Amino acid sequence: MTHSVAILGASGYTGAELVRLIATHPELEIAALTADRKAGQPMGAVFPHLRHLDLPMLTTVEEVDFDAIDLVFCALPHGLSQAIVKTLPDSVKVVDLGADFRLRDPKDYEFWYKRPHDAPELQPSAVYGLTEFYRDDIKGARLVAGTGCNAATVQFALRPLISAGVIGLDDIVCDLKNGITGAGRSLKENMLFAERSTNVTTYSFGGTHRHLGEFDQEFSKLAGREVKIRFTPSLVPVNRGILATAYVSGDAEAIHAAFTEAYAAEPFIELLPLGQMPQMADITGSNFCHIGVAADRVSGYAMVTATLDNLCKGSSGQALQNANLMLGLDETEGLMMAPVFP
Numbered sequence: 001m002t003h004s005v006a007i008l009g010a011s012g013y014t015g016a017e018l019v020r021l022i023a024t025h026p027e028l029e030i031a032a033l034t035a036d037r038k039a040g041q042p043m044g045a046v047f048p049h050l051r052h053l054d055l056p057m058l059t060t061v062e063e064v065d066f067d068a069i070d071l072v073f074c075a076l077p078h079g080l081s082q083a084i085v086k087t088l089p090d091s092v093k094v095v096d097l098g099a100d101f102r103l104r105d106p107k108d109y110e111f112w113y114k115r116p117h118d119a120p121e122l123q124p125s126a127v128y129g130l131t132e133f134y135r136d137d138i139k140g141a142r143l144v145a146g147t148g149c150n151a152a153t154v155q156f157a158l159r160p161l162i163s164a165g166v167i168g169l170d171d172i173v174c175d176l177k178n179g180i181t182g183a184g185r186s187l188k189e190n191m192l193f194a195e196r197s198t199n200v201t202t203y204s205f206g207g208t209h210r211h212l213g214e215f216d217q218e219f220s221k222l223a224g225r226e227v228k229i230r231f232t233p234s235l236v237p238v239n240r241g242i243l244a245t246a247y248v249s250g251d252a253e254a255i256h257a258a259f260t261e262a263y264a265a266e267p268f269i270e271l272l273p274l275g276q277m278p279q280m281a282d283i284t285g286s287n288f289c290h291i292g293v294a295a296d297r298v299s300g301y302a303m304v305t306a307t308l309d310n311l312c313k314g315s316s317g318q319a320l321q322n323a324n325l326m327l328g329l330d331e332t333e334g335l336m337m338a339p340v341f342p
Helices: 013-022 081-085 106-113 131-139 149-164 212-223 252-263 312-326
Strands: 003-008 028-034 071-074 093-096 126-128 143-145 173-178 230-235 242-249 269-271 289-295 301-308
Touching (some): 081 093, 093 312, 149 289
Parallel strands (some): 003 071, 093 143, 269 289
Antiparallel strands (some): 173 242
16 A cells, blocks of 8 residues: 655755655655745756656645645744644644654743744644654654654663663763754855865854753653753764764663663664774664764763764654654665665
Protein backbone atom coordinates (compact mmCIF):
# COMPACT_ATOMS: atom_id res chain seq x y z
CA MET A 1 0.00 0.00 0.00
CA THR A 2 1.33 3.44 -0.94
CA HIS A 3 0.78 6.32 1.48
CA SER A 4 0.30 9.86 0.19
CA VAL A 5 2.28 12.56 1.99
CA ALA A 6 2.50 16.33 1.80
CA ILE A 7 5.49 18.47 2.70
CA LEU A 8 4.61 21.95 3.91
CA GLY A 9 7.58 24.29 3.60
CA ALA A 10 9.29 22.31 0.87
CA SER A 11 11.46 25.23 -0.26
CA GLY A 12 13.62 25.10 2.87
CA TYR A 13 16.58 22.83 3.60
CA THR A 14 14.62 20.35 5.69
CA GLY A 15 11.83 20.22 3.10
CA ALA A 16 14.32 19.45 0.34
CA GLU A 17 15.96 16.82 2.54
CA LEU A 18 12.59 15.14 3.02
CA VAL A 19 12.09 15.03 -0.74
CA ARG A 20 15.55 13.48 -1.17
CA LEU A 21 14.80 10.76 1.38
CA ILE A 22 11.24 10.00 0.29
CA ALA A 23 12.24 9.84 -3.40
CA THR A 24 13.48 6.26 -2.98
CA HIS A 25 10.99 5.20 -0.30
CA PRO A 26 8.99 2.26 -1.71
CA GLU A 27 5.79 2.97 0.23
CA LEU A 28 5.48 6.76 0.26
CA GLU A 29 4.34 9.05 -2.55
CA ILE A 30 4.73 12.83 -2.44
CA ALA A 31 1.30 14.19 -3.35
CA ALA A 32 1.78 17.85 -2.45
CA LEU A 33 4.61 20.32 -1.89
CA THR A 34 3.98 23.80 -0.55
CA ALA A 35 5.99 26.98 -0.33
CA ASP A 36 5.17 30.61 0.28
CA ARG A 37 7.19 32.95 -1.92
CA LYS A 38 8.08 30.15 -4.33
CA ALA A 39 4.57 28.81 -4.90
CA GLY A 40 3.93 28.17 -8.59
CA GLN A 41 7.48 27.06 -9.31
CA PRO A 42 8.69 23.49 -9.99
CA MET A 43 10.75 21.96 -7.20
CA GLY A 44 13.62 21.42 -9.65
CA ALA A 45 13.88 25.18 -10.19
CA VAL A 46 14.20 25.83 -6.46
CA PHE A 47 16.52 22.86 -5.82
CA PRO A 48 18.26 21.81 -9.07
CA HIS A 49 19.68 18.67 -7.43
CA LEU A 50 16.10 17.34 -7.40
CA ARG A 51 15.24 18.18 -11.03
CA HIS A 52 15.41 14.52 -12.08
CA LEU A 53 12.40 13.67 -9.92
CA ASP A 54 8.78 13.74 -11.06
CA LEU A 55 7.38 15.99 -8.33
CA PRO A 56 4.20 18.04 -7.92
CA MET A 57 4.45 21.79 -8.45
CA LEU A 58 4.98 23.97 -5.38
CA THR A 59 1.66 25.42 -4.25
CA THR A 60 0.26 27.34 -1.32
CA VAL A 61 -1.05 25.45 1.71
CA GLU A 62 -4.58 26.56 0.85
CA GLU A 63 -4.44 24.71 -2.48
CA VAL A 64 -3.72 21.28 -0.93
CA ASP A 65 -6.55 18.73 -0.77
CA PHE A 66 -5.77 17.29 2.66
CA ASP A 67 -8.58 14.74 2.38
CA ALA A 68 -6.33 12.91 -0.10
CA ILE A 69 -3.29 13.00 2.24
CA ASP A 70 -2.35 10.34 4.78
CA LEU A 71 0.47 12.20 6.51
CA VAL A 72 1.76 15.78 6.53
CA PHE A 73 5.33 16.86 7.23
CA CYS A 74 5.42 20.44 8.51
CA ALA A 75 8.85 21.85 7.62
CA LEU A 76 7.82 25.39 8.43
CA PRO A 77 9.45 28.23 10.39
CA HIS A 78 8.75 28.21 14.12
CA GLY A 79 5.27 29.41 15.00
CA LEU A 80 3.53 28.57 11.73
CA SER A 81 2.58 24.91 12.25
CA GLN A 82 0.16 25.45 15.14
CA ALA A 83 -2.42 27.39 13.17
CA ILE A 84 -2.27 24.97 10.23
CA VAL A 85 -2.31 21.68 12.15
CA LYS A 86 -5.45 22.57 14.08
CA THR A 87 -7.35 22.99 10.77
CA LEU A 88 -6.34 19.62 9.28
CA PRO A 89 -8.77 16.69 9.10
CA ASP A 90 -8.51 14.33 12.08
CA SER A 91 -7.62 11.52 9.67
CA VAL A 92 -4.35 13.21 8.67
CA LYS A 93 -1.28 12.29 10.69
CA VAL A 94 1.27 15.04 11.28
CA VAL A 95 5.01 15.16 11.87
CA ASP A 96 6.08 18.70 12.77
CA LEU A 97 9.77 19.40 12.21
CA GLY A 98 9.56 22.79 13.93
CA ALA A 99 9.36 23.78 17.58
CA ASP A 100 5.62 24.33 17.83
CA PHE A 101 4.72 21.20 19.80
CA ARG A 102 8.03 20.15 21.45
CA LEU A 103 7.40 21.66 24.87
CA ARG A 104 4.56 20.01 26.77
CA ASP A 105 3.66 23.06 28.84
CA PRO A 106 2.38 25.95 26.67
CA LYS A 107 3.84 28.33 29.26
CA ASP A 108 7.30 26.90 28.58
CA TYR A 109 6.74 27.44 24.86
CA GLU A 110 5.78 31.06 25.49
CA PHE A 111 8.87 31.57 27.68
CA TRP A 112 11.38 30.18 25.17
CA TYR A 113 9.74 31.36 21.93
CA LYS A 114 8.35 34.70 23.15
CA ARG A 115 4.86 34.17 21.78
CA PRO A 116 1.69 32.47 23.03
CA HIS A 117 0.84 28.98 21.83
CA ASP A 118 -1.81 29.06 19.10
CA ALA A 119 -3.09 25.52 19.59
CA PRO A 120 -2.81 24.59 23.29
CA GLU A 121 -5.70 22.16 22.88
CA LEU A 122 -3.48 19.98 20.64
CA GLN A 123 -0.41 20.03 22.86
CA PRO A 124 -1.51 17.21 25.24
CA SER A 125 -1.80 14.81 22.28
CA ALA A 126 1.62 15.67 20.81
CA VAL A 127 4.32 13.02 21.24
CA TYR A 128 7.94 14.11 21.54
CA GLY A 129 9.70 12.79 18.43
CA LEU A 130 13.02 11.43 19.69
CA THR A 131 12.33 8.06 18.12
CA GLU A 132 14.70 5.83 20.07
CA PHE A 133 13.11 6.86 23.38
CA TYR A 134 9.44 7.42 22.44
CA ARG A 135 9.01 4.67 19.87
CA ASP A 136 5.91 3.03 21.37
CA ASP A 137 4.10 6.35 21.84
CA ILE A 138 4.98 7.46 18.30
CA LYS A 139 3.44 4.33 16.78
CA GLY A 140 -0.02 5.32 17.95
CA ALA A 141 0.30 9.07 17.63
CA ARG A 142 -1.58 11.41 15.34
CA LEU A 143 0.79 14.34 16.02
CA VAL A 144 4.55 13.97 16.56
CA ALA A 145 6.77 16.91 17.47
CA GLY A 146 10.24 16.58 16.01
CA THR A 147 13.10 17.55 18.30
CA GLY A 148 15.56 20.34 17.76
CA CYS A 149 18.67 19.10 15.97
CA ASN A 150 20.95 20.30 18.77
CA ALA A 151 18.55 18.86 21.31
CA ALA A 152 18.59 15.44 19.64
CA THR A 153 22.39 15.27 19.56
CA VAL A 154 22.85 16.14 23.21
CA GLN A 155 20.07 13.80 24.31
CA PHE A 156 21.66 10.87 22.49
CA ALA A 157 24.81 11.68 24.47
CA LEU A 158 23.15 11.97 27.88
CA ARG A 159 19.79 10.22 28.21
CA PRO A 160 21.10 6.67 28.77
CA LEU A 161 23.56 7.98 31.36
CA ILE A 162 20.89 9.85 33.33
CA SER A 163 18.59 6.81 33.20
CA ALA A 164 21.37 4.47 34.39
CA GLY A 165 22.49 6.84 37.14
CA VAL A 166 26.15 6.68 36.11
CA ILE A 167 26.84 10.44 35.96
CA GLY A 168 26.38 13.37 38.30
CA LEU A 169 23.42 15.59 37.47
CA ASP A 170 24.60 18.93 38.79
CA ASP A 171 27.81 19.52 36.84
CA ILE A 172 27.02 18.58 33.21
CA VAL A 173 28.67 20.89 30.69
CA CYS A 174 28.05 20.58 26.96
CA ASP A 175 29.84 22.28 24.07
CA LEU A 176 28.29 21.92 20.62
CA LYS A 177 29.44 22.75 17.09
CA ASN A 178 26.73 23.23 14.46
CA GLY A 179 26.88 23.46 10.65
CA ILE A 180 25.57 26.46 8.71
CA THR A 181 22.36 24.78 7.50
CA GLY A 182 21.19 24.68 11.11
CA ALA A 183 20.41 28.39 10.68
CA GLY A 184 17.97 27.74 7.81
CA ARG A 185 17.91 28.97 4.21
CA SER A 186 16.72 32.53 4.69
CA LEU A 187 19.15 35.24 3.62
CA LYS A 188 21.04 36.67 6.60
CA GLU A 189 24.00 39.04 6.54
CA ASN A 190 25.94 37.08 9.15
CA MET A 191 25.57 33.93 7.01
CA LEU A 192 27.32 35.33 3.97
CA PHE A 193 30.29 33.29 2.75
CA ALA A 194 32.78 36.04 3.62
CA GLU A 195 31.47 36.13 7.21
CA ARG A 196 31.35 32.37 7.81
CA SER A 197 33.98 30.64 5.67
CA THR A 198 36.94 31.05 8.06
CA ASN A 199 35.01 31.87 11.18
CA VAL A 200 33.68 30.12 14.29
CA THR A 201 31.06 31.96 16.33
CA THR A 202 29.47 31.16 19.66
CA TYR A 203 25.77 32.04 19.73
CA SER A 204 22.80 31.89 22.11
CA PHE A 205 25.21 31.61 25.02
CA GLY A 206 24.65 32.13 28.72
CA GLY A 207 21.52 30.01 28.91
CA THR A 208 19.52 31.69 26.15
CA HIS A 209 19.37 28.90 23.56
CA ARG A 210 15.81 27.72 22.94
CA HIS A 211 16.74 24.04 22.99
CA LEU A 212 17.49 24.41 26.70
CA GLY A 213 13.74 24.16 27.14
CA GLU A 214 13.86 20.65 25.69
CA PHE A 215 16.84 19.70 27.85
CA ASP A 216 15.11 20.96 31.01
CA GLN A 217 11.92 19.11 30.10
CA GLU A 218 13.43 15.79 29.08
CA PHE A 219 16.34 15.45 31.50
CA SER A 220 14.25 16.49 34.51
CA LYS A 221 11.54 13.99 33.54
CA LEU A 222 14.14 11.22 33.29
CA ALA A 223 15.80 12.03 36.59
CA GLY A 224 12.63 12.70 38.54
CA ARG A 225 14.15 15.99 39.74
CA GLU A 226 15.27 19.26 38.22
CA VAL A 227 18.27 18.93 35.91
CA LYS A 228 19.78 21.99 34.25
CA ILE A 229 22.84 21.48 32.10
CA ARG A 230 25.26 24.18 30.98
CA PHE A 231 25.19 24.36 27.20
CA THR A 232 27.04 26.49 24.66
CA PRO A 233 26.59 26.13 20.86
CA SER A 234 28.95 27.46 18.19
CA LEU A 235 28.52 27.86 14.45
CA VAL A 236 31.32 26.31 12.39
CA PRO A 237 32.00 26.70 8.63
CA VAL A 238 30.63 23.36 7.42
CA ASN A 239 27.39 22.78 5.53
CA ARG A 240 26.01 19.88 7.53
CA GLY A 241 26.68 18.29 10.86
CA ILE A 242 26.59 18.66 14.61
CA LEU A 243 29.27 17.53 17.06
CA ALA A 244 28.45 17.81 20.76
CA THR A 245 30.85 17.06 23.60
CA ALA A 246 29.47 16.64 27.12
CA TYR A 247 31.80 16.80 30.12
CA VAL A 248 30.42 14.70 32.95
CA SER A 249 31.38 13.29 36.34
CA GLY A 250 31.44 9.50 36.25
CA ASP A 251 33.49 6.46 35.36
CA ALA A 252 34.23 6.15 31.63
CA GLU A 253 33.88 2.37 31.59
CA ALA A 254 30.52 2.49 33.38
CA ILE A 255 29.36 5.19 30.97
CA HIS A 256 30.41 3.12 27.96
CA ALA A 257 28.65 0.07 29.41
CA ALA A 258 25.44 2.09 29.86
CA PHE A 259 25.55 3.13 26.21
CA THR A 260 26.22 -0.46 25.12
CA GLU A 261 23.10 -1.65 26.91
CA ALA A 262 20.89 1.24 25.81
CA TYR A 263 21.82 1.24 22.12
CA ALA A 264 22.54 -2.43 21.44
CA ALA A 265 19.45 -2.88 19.25
CA GLU A 266 19.28 0.61 17.73
CA PRO A 267 19.83 0.58 13.96
CA PHE A 268 20.95 4.21 13.70
CA ILE A 269 23.17 4.60 16.77
CA GLU A 270 26.81 3.55 16.47
CA LEU A 271 28.86 3.36 19.69
CA LEU A 272 32.61 3.53 19.13
CA PRO A 273 35.10 1.50 21.20
CA LEU A 274 36.03 3.11 24.51
CA GLY A 275 38.64 5.80 23.97
CA GLN A 276 37.69 6.58 20.36
CA MET A 277 35.90 9.74 19.26
CA PRO A 278 33.60 10.31 16.23
CA GLN A 279 33.88 13.02 13.60
CA MET A 280 31.27 14.90 11.58
CA ALA A 281 32.53 13.58 8.24
CA ASP A 282 31.53 10.04 9.21
CA ILE A 283 27.78 10.76 9.30
CA THR A 284 27.25 13.30 6.49
CA GLY A 285 24.01 12.78 4.57
CA SER A 286 22.92 9.85 6.74
CA ASN A 287 20.48 9.03 9.53
CA PHE A 288 23.22 7.71 11.80
CA CYS A 289 24.48 9.08 15.10
CA HIS A 290 27.99 8.14 16.25
CA ILE A 291 28.96 8.29 19.94
CA GLY A 292 32.36 8.11 21.64
CA VAL A 293 33.45 7.98 25.28
CA ALA A 294 36.84 8.74 26.83
CA ALA A 295 38.15 9.17 30.37
CA ASP A 296 39.27 12.64 31.43
CA ARG A 297 42.73 13.23 32.91
CA VAL A 298 40.93 14.34 36.09
CA SER A 299 39.93 11.21 37.98
CA GLY A 300 36.19 10.61 38.14
CA TYR A 301 35.36 12.58 35.00
CA ALA A 302 34.71 11.61 31.38
CA MET A 303 33.81 13.15 28.06
CA VAL A 304 31.07 11.94 25.71
CA THR A 305 30.95 13.09 22.08
CA ALA A 306 27.99 12.58 19.74
CA THR A 307 27.72 13.59 16.10
CA LEU A 308 24.89 13.50 13.57
CA ASP A 309 23.72 15.25 10.41
CA ASN A 310 21.50 18.15 11.49
CA LEU A 311 19.36 17.96 8.33
CA CYS A 312 18.92 14.19 8.43
CA LYS A 313 19.04 12.43 11.81
CA GLY A 314 18.55 15.79 13.50
CA SER A 315 15.48 16.74 11.48
CA SER A 316 14.18 15.24 8.21
CA GLY A 317 15.56 11.74 8.73
CA GLN A 318 14.14 11.70 12.24
CA ALA A 319 10.81 12.89 10.79
CA LEU A 320 10.76 10.06 8.25
CA GLN A 321 11.74 7.54 10.92
CA ASN A 322 8.74 8.70 12.96
CA ALA A 323 6.43 8.71 9.94
CA ASN A 324 7.36 5.11 9.20
CA LEU A 325 6.28 4.11 12.70
CA MET A 326 3.06 6.13 12.52
CA LEU A 327 2.10 4.46 9.24
CA GLY A 328 2.93 0.95 10.43
CA LEU A 329 6.00 0.63 8.19
CA ASP A 330 9.50 -0.64 8.88
CA GLU A 331 11.18 2.09 10.92
CA THR A 332 14.33 2.00 8.78
CA GLU A 333 12.53 2.22 5.41
CA GLY A 334 14.20 4.78 3.16
CA LEU A 335 16.88 5.58 5.73
CA MET A 336 19.65 2.99 5.56
CA MET A 337 21.78 4.86 3.00
CA ALA A 338 25.45 5.07 3.90
CA PRO A 339 26.99 8.44 4.78
CA VAL A 340 28.64 10.45 1.99
CA PHE A 341 32.44 10.58 2.22
CA PRO A 342 34.56 12.53 1.55
